[in-house]
Amino acid sequence: MILAACGVRNVERDTAKSSTRLDLAKDFLRKHQLEAAETESNRALSFNPRNDEAYVIRGLIHMVRAIDTMRTLEIESCLTGVDAEITQRDLDTHLKKADLDFEHATKITPDYGEGWANRGVVHNLLEDYSGASSYFEKALENPMRLDSPGLTRAHLGWSFFTNPSWSKRPRSSANLSSFNPICALQLIVSRGFTSPVRSGKKRRNFSRRRRKTRRADRRKPAST
Numbered sequence: 001m002i003l004a005a006c007g008v009r010n011v012e013r014d015t016a017k018s019s020t021r022l023d024l025a026k027d028f029l030r031k032h033q034l035e036a037a038e039t040e041s042n043r044a045l046s047f048n049p050r051n052d053e054a055y056v057i058r059g060l061i062h063m064v065r066a067i068d069t070m071r072t073l074e075i076e077s078c079l080t081g082v083d084a085e086i087t088q089r090d091l092d093t094h095l096k097k098a099d100l101d102f103e104h105a106t107k108i109t110p111d112y113g114e115g116w117a118n119r120g121v122v123h124n125l126l127e128d129y130s131g132a133s134s135y136f137e138k139a140l141e142n143p144m145r146l147d148s149p150g151l152t153r154a155h156l157g158w159s160f161f162t163n164p165s166w167s168k169r170p171r172s173s174a175n176l177s178s179f180n181p182i183c184a185l186q187l188i189v190s191r192g193f194t195s196p197v198r199s200g201k202k203r204r205n206f207s208r209r210r211r212k213t214r215r216a217d218r219r220k221p222a223s224t
Contacts, residue, residue, distance in 0.1 A: 018048035052105040059101030066094035113146030129163035
């Protein structure tokens with residue numbers, strides 16, 4: 001009985017430490033100190049591997065890095081060749097890491113609506129609109145831990161509107177065409193964190209650059 005009681009106290013102590021480290025990670029992320037934020041998120045998970053929120057915060061760190069990379073692509077729009085390809089790959093890597101962390105969070109807690117919604121945002125940015133819509137719908141099915149159902153519906157509408165395979169567009173498609181998923185992402189991150197704002201024109205330019213880079217990759221001859 002004594003050993004069991006000690007074991008329970010150890011678990012509680014680890015959970016408390018995990019929560020403390022997570023609070024530090026949030027504070028660092030708010031200050032855009034991403035390396036420190038990731039370190040504290042990792043420590044939070046080392047104390048409690050089932051801390052679903054720690055996975056979400058670490059995923060947001062990767063999303064902020066992705067946004068920073070988007071800014072690089074916009075500011076240095078003259079990037080070509082290898083430089084452009086490397087930057088685009090960095091962007092895709094950050095988004096995929098974010099998606100993996102959000103996936104871990106939803107595996108630990110299947111009704112974690114915010115985790116599902118964040119996966120949807122990532123897949124919108126990856127231009128996987130069918131996958132994005134399924135994640136947004138899953139988020140709306142679990143509203144108890146979903147910060148903004150209205151914003152999630154807006155993201156869902158965008159994934160429908162931009163999906164080439166979806167032929168029936170809603171009557172409000174004119175309004176949807178002005179929806180900016182990147183700016184909407186600011187509302188997710190700005191609930192305690194900071195990230196840059198992008199215009200609708202920049203979002204379209206980013207999508208064109210992504211498609212151009214992918215076409216260039218396909219045209220490359222296979223290495224021998």
